[in-house]
Amino acid sequence: xxxxxxxxxxxxxxxxxxxxxxxxxxxxxxxxxxxxxxxxxxxxxxxxxxxxxxxxxxxxxxxxxxxxxxxxxxxxxxxxxxxxxxxxxxxxxxxxxxxxxxxxxxxxxxxxxxxxxxxxxxxxxxxxxxxxxxxxxxxxxxxxxxxxxxxxxxxxxxxxxxxxxxxxxxxxxxxxxxxxxxxxxxxxxxxxxxxxxxxxxxxxxxxxxxxxxxxxxxxxxxxxxxxxxxxxxxxxxxxxxxxxxxxxxxxxxxxxxxxxxxxxxxxxxxxxxxxxxxxxxxxxxxxxxxxxxxxxxxxxxxxxxxxxxxxxxxxxxxxxxxxxxxxxxxxxxxxxxxxxxxxxxxxxxxxxxxxxxxxxxxxxxxxxxxxxxxxxxxxxxxxxxxxxxxxxxxxxxxxxxxxxxxxxxxxxxxxxxxxxxxxxxxxxxxxxxxxxxxxxxxxxxxxxxxxxxxxxxxxxxxxxxxxxxxxxxxxxxxxxxxxxxxxxxxxxxxxxxxxxxxxxxxxxxxxxxxxxxxxxxxxxxxxxxxxxxxxxxxxxxxxxxxxxxxxxxxxxxxxxxxxxxxxxxxxxxxxxxxxxxxxxxxxxxxxxxxxxxxxxxxxxxxxxxxxxxxxxxxxxxxxxxxxxxxxxxxxxxxxxxxxxxxxxxxxxxxxxxxxxxxxxxxxxxxxxxxxxxxxxxxxxxxxxxxxxxxxxxxxxxxxxxxxxxxxxxxxxxxxxxxxxxxxxxxxxxxxxxxxxxxxxxxxxxxxxxxxxxxxxxxxxxxxxxxxxxxxxxxxxxxxxxxxxxxxxxxx
Numbered sequence: 001x002x003x004x005x006x007x008x009x010x011x012x013x014x015x016x017x018x019x020x021x022x023x024x025x026x027x028x029x030x031x032x033x034x035x036x037x038x039x040x041x042x043x044x045x046x047x048x049x050x051x052x053x054x055x056x057x058x059x060x061x062x063x064x065x066x067x068x069x070x071x072x073x074x075x076x077x078x079x080x081x082x083x084x085x086x087x088x089x090x091x092x093x094x095x096x097x098x099x100x101x102x103x104x105x106x107x108x109x110x111x112x113x114x115x116x117x118x119x120x121x122x123x124x125x126x127x128x129x130x131x132x133x134x135x136x137x138x139x140x141x142x143x144x145x146x147x148x149x150x151x152x153x154x155x156x157x158x159x160x161x162x163x164x165x166x167x168x169x170x171x172x173x174x175x176x177x178x179x180x181x182x183x184x185x186x187x188x189x190x191x192x193x194x195x196x197x198x199x200x201x202x203x204x205x206x207x208x209x210x211x212x213x214x215x216x217x218x219x220x221x222x223x224x225x226x227x228x229x230x231x232x233x234x235x236x237x238x239x240x241x242x243x244x245x246x247x248x249x250x251x252x253x254x255x256x257x258x259x260x261x262x263x264x265x266x267x268x269x270x271x272x273x274x275x276x277x278x279x280x281x282x283x284x285x286x287x288x289x290x291x292x293x294x295x296x297x298x299x300x301x302x303x304x305x306x307x308x309x310x311x312x313x314x315x316x317x318x319x320x321x322x323x324x325x326x327x328x329x330x331x332x333x334x335x336x337x338x339x340x341x342x343x344x345x346x347x348x349x350x351x352x353x354x355x356x357x358x359x360x361x362x363x364x365x366x367x368x369x370x371x372x373x374x375x376x377x378x379x380x381x382x383x384x385x386x387x388x389x390x391x392x393x394x395x396x397x398x399x400x401x402x403x404x405x406x407x408x409x410x411x412x413x414x415x416x417x418x419x420x421x422x423x424x425x426x427x428x429x430x431x432x433x434x435x436x437x438x439x440x441x442x443x444x445x446x447x448x449x450x451x452x453x454x455x456x457x458x459x460x461x462x463x464x465x466x467x468x469x470x471x472x473x474x475x476x477x478x479x480x481x482x483x484x485x486x487x488x489x490x491x492x493x494x495x496x497x498x499x500x501x502x503x504x505x506x507x508x509x510x511x512x513x514x515x516x517x518x519x520x521x522x523x524x525x526x527x528x529x530x531x532x533x534x535x536x537x538x539x540x541x542x543x544x545x546x547x548x549x550x551x552x553x554x555x556x557x558x559x560x561x562x563x564x565x566x567x568x569x570x571x572x573x574x575x576x577x578x579x580x581x582x583x584x585x586x587x588x589x590x591x592x593x594x595x596x597x598x599x600x601x602x603x604x605x606x607x608x609x610x611x612x613x614x615x616x617x618x619x620x621x622x623x624x625x626x627x628x629x630x631x632x633x634x635x636x637x638x639x640x641x642x643x644x645x646x647x648x649x650x651x652x653x654x655x656x657x658x659x660x661x662x663x664x665x666x667x668x669x670x671x672x673x674x675x676x677x678x679x680x681x682x683x684x685x686x687x688x689x690x691x692x693x694x695x696x697x698x699x700x701x702x703x704x705x706x707x708x709x710x711x712x713x714x715x716x717x718x719x720x721x722x723x724x725x726x727x728x729x730x731x732x733x734x735x736x737x738x739x740x741x742x743x744x745x746x747x748x749x750x751x752x753x754x755x756x757x758x759x760x761x762x763x764x765x766x767x768x769x770x771x772x773x774x775x776x777x778x779x780x781x782x783x784x785x786x787x788x789x790x791x792x793x794x795x
Contacts, residue, residue: 007048015055016366017062017332018102024283024290031293041113047113049250053377054109054288057137057368060377061101061786062332063367064133064156069094070194070350070360074156078368080361087352091164093180095330095341097725099248099285100130101214103325106291107214108138108381114290115387118212119397121203123221124248125181125193132178135187137374138381140393142529144177144185151378172679173529184527187393190497192523195515197224201488202516204320205229205442205481205495207241211396213296215245219260219269222247225490232277232317234481234492237306239440242614244298245322248285250329253564266326278322279721284487285325286332294323295537300791316466316476333363400497401535405560405593408435412581412615417548422453422544424582425604428589429502430456439537440499444489452504452544453606459747484737486512490541494520497536500593507543507603508550508559517541517599518569525573528683534597541587541599544606546591547734548646549708551746555738558746564714566601571674572687575600580645581611582619586673591622603709605766607743625690626674626697630655631666635709638761639702641668644709646743647733651707653754653793659760661772665761668697673718698722703764705757708733730760744791755790757779 008029014020020028032047040334041047067074069092073085073378092098100122107120122131135141136149136159149159159178167175177185181192196218203215222228235243249269251261260269281298283290291496298321308314335345348356369377382389390399408431413419433441441461443449449458464476481492486505491512493501505513524534543562550557566574575598580584585604592600613621613629621627626641630652633639640655642648648669655665670676676694679685691695698704704722712731716723724730737749747753755777759769769778779785 003045003615003768005048006462007045007052011051011055015491016059018055018058018288020287020289021284024293026285027293028289031296035113043349047343049380050109050112051289053294053380054105054292054359056373056377057108057134057381058102058288059367060131060137060369060374061130062098063364063369064136064159065092065094065097065101065129066333066360066367067156067160068092068129068133069344070346071160072157074153074160075373076156077151078365078370081350081357083351083357085347086357088358089204090344090349090353091435092129093343094123094129094333094345095250095336095343095731096127096218096248097129098330099250099327100124100331101134102128102288102289103246103248104130104134104284105214106288107216107295108134109288109292110214110295111389111392112383112387114296115201115389116212117384117389117392117395118214118295120188120214120216120392121190121199121206121396122182122216122396123193123196123199124216125191125217128179128182128186129312131182131186131189132159132216135393138392139376139378140187142177142185142187142390142393145187148177156395158605168526184523184530184532187391188395188398188424189446190523191399191519195519197228197487198491198516198519200497201225201229201491203245204234204243205492206397206497207243208396208440208498209239209241211241212299213241213243213397215243217245217247219247219251220615223259225487227483227485227491229272229276230488232320233466233709235318235320236464236477237310238477242299242302242321244292244295244531246291247322247324248327249324249611250285250331267326267702269324271322274523275323277317277319279319281321281323281324283323285327291325297321298323306785320550334359336421338770370627397497399535402439402498402537402596404596405432405436405439405500405537407590407593407728408432408613410586410590412586413611415611415614417611419582419611420608421582421585421604422452422581422606424544425542425585425589426454426456426588429454432589432593433460433500436500440496441478441479442492442496442499442501444491444493444501444503445480445482446486446489446505446509447482447484447728448506448545449480449482449504454504486510487516490516493541500537502542503539504542506550506557507546507562510543511559511562511565512542513541514562517566521569521574521599524599525570525683528573528597529681536597537597538592538598538600540592540602542602542604544604546603546605546709548644548746549605549742549743551738551743554740558734558738560603560710560734563603564710567674567714567718570680570684571677572684573598574674575672576674577602578643578673580642580648580669580671581609583611583613583615584621584671587618587622603644609645610649612652620791621669621671624693624697625672626670628697629669631664633666633699633702635664636666636702637664637765639666639668639698639704640757641704641706641760642672643670643673643706643715646747647707647752648707650747650752650754650757654757654761657754657758658772663761663765663767663772666702673715676721677718678721694721700724703761704729705760705764706731707752707757710734713727722754728764730764732760745787748791751781753781753790754793
């Protein structure tokens with residue numbers, strides 16, 4: 001029958017550089033029979049018309065890709081370009097984009113064949129030219145792009161000229177809605193993909209039950225973050241949507257062959273995949289039909305295996321279908337398969353090099369699709385209204401809009417009692433999960449949840465495993481994603497944007513999550529800048545077992561870098577919080593979960609510390625980021641400012657000594673220093689305190705000593721608005737002195753005890769240290785006495 005159907009013969013002949021291998025033809029024919037039997041198509045011709053259209057759309061997209069790299073003009077009739085039609089400095093990740101074009105068209109084809117809009121994610125964001133080209137062809141664009149980029153000559157010319165134009169707007173923002181990587185102007189994009197390897201650890205956690213996701217991944221990123229090979233450990237039919245991971249196996253990274261290629265190519269990769277409970281599916285990575293077939297067969301296999309497992313007929317782990325799309329870097333254009341295919345595949349610049357210009361002209365001619373034929377293909381794909389489904393740019397994951405969770409009644413800790421802030425967080429989180437059964441929970445845990453005082457969470461949600469161990473809080477359906485790998489487990493919290501998330505880590509090692517966190521922060525912040533706030537619930541990332549309480553583990557465990565680094569990001573999206581006790585820790589959690597599109601970094605003590613803040617003050621603290629804890633600002637001689645729980649205790653001790661010496665003191669707590677900073681753009685300007693609000697909390701006349709959890713220097717920069725210089729403000733904090741010490745020892749080693757604070761306060765108001773400290777105390781903090789005299793002082 002295949003040989004008798006003229007449309008099948010037409011499709012089987014291919015188009016330009018798009019060819020169809022015999023195995024693909026057989027697979028497609030079998031798929032067509034399945035679709036017709038399932039009522040997804042009326043007849044074979046309906047399917048074949050879509051397949052024929054896919055070939056032409058792929059070729060046209062590749063034609064646009066090479067123009068985006070090299071040209072300043074397009075000719076819709078396919079006539080050769082002249083020398084001055086080419087860019088002075090061609091730029092682009094051309095080879096990867098040429099490889100992604102058939103995959104992305106194959107994704108659209110799968111949607112058109114079944115009448116469903118799947119979600120998609122792409123790890124290799126630098127291949128955005130492929131995405132933008134297909135989106136333009138299929139009228140799948142964001143409002144920011146729709147008017148500027150279209151299929152007419154002017155719209156296409158704007159597209160190719162804007163690509164790597166480095167255009168800048170008067171306010172310093174990008175001057176065009178097109179970047180080097182995927183960004184919020186890219187319809188359907190949910191991550192930039194600039195940090196390779198993180199899509200790989202997030203995709204399995206992305207789709208909610210009933211959703212479907214296609215993940216386009218790269219063999220280069222395979223060498224990045226470990227953890228993607230554990231995906232079968234996490235996927236569950238009871239709470240996860242279908243996933244179809246696809247690796248573009250082109251054999252090359254930037255300067256040489258990929259590690260997979262060096263190890264043995266497809267055969268080696270397939271063995272690796274099988275060992276890690278994947279079911280490899282080999283396809284021709286140059287053929288959009290092969291991608292569509294792989295997507296649909298992957299879903300069918302996974303759905304069937306999931307159903308059998310739920311029925312008790314199969315055990316975990318479920319083997320995840322994993323498509324390996326074999327191709328060569330830059331297929332379809334001169335330079336394919338070489339190192340230069342990664343960026344600009346021609347040997348020279350066509351603007352100045354006649355041979356390179358001819359090479360471009362011949363290569364582009366092989367990809368050209370006549371306008372009339374292209375429009376017919378586009379119409380064949382644009383059947384969303386008839387199929388009653390959204391455009392691909394509005395796929396479910398890109399359209400997340402999750403309501404603020406219902407909050408349980410807060411259980412406040414009694415003031416004056418020592419309580420572990422992490423234990424209070426633990427109780428709050430379990431109550432929150434119970435109050436929101438509609439929100440799928442995910443906890444990213446690099447191993448130490450119990451040690452970090454999250455025992456209730458561990459008992460309620462349990463580690464997700466394939467085979468639970470008796471007597472251990474494990475379950476096949478557990479919501480805690482545990483692996484001794486920070487990059488892998490943060491993927492669970494960041495991927496689950498339709499649910500309720502949390503990540504808990506040692507502070508020193510949470511810094512390994514920084515790239516993943518920054519990728520989400522940047523993308524969300526760009527969305528806000530465009531006026532479209534993300535709809536996912538804020539994600540608290542708790543850094544505990546922190547620097548000041550981890551002295552026993554040597555200096556590798558004493559590192560406040562994560563909070564310092566994330567204070568450098570825009571504070572409205574990267575919220576860095578320093579709760580000082582149990583009540584402020586619980587309110588910090590509420591603050592982040594009330595927000596949307598926010599990553600909240602919470603530095604929380606796990607050891608019992610004094611509960612010093614009343615519920616009323618805890619709420620007030622997060623309204624402004626700071627509040628007066630004790631004393632009268634109007635009458636104070638000096639202001640002591642604390643960021644962190646151990647720092648607050650020392651500030652209170654110092655205040656008592658100063659008050660005893662006749663010096664009036666006001667103690668102020670800062671829980672969110674980002675609210676106090678100088679705003680860096682109009683979005684952050686709406687988030688930070690006004691000058692009047694700042695003056696009310698930090699009167700300009702007052703000298704002040706800041707004692708901070710972090711290193712002093714980053715906080716000085718953040719608090720620049722209240723810093724009158726070293727004669728007006730001193731900052732104490734972690735100065736990279738550590739070792740096997742206890743908390744008191746670390747405070748002493750880093751000049752942050754009450755005695756050090758007291759001396760700095762005295763200096764600021766012109767008093768001799770001996771007026772506020774004993775001679776022996778002064779000798780001690782000068783390094784000549786017994787540190788325990790200061791460390792153990794009870795004031």
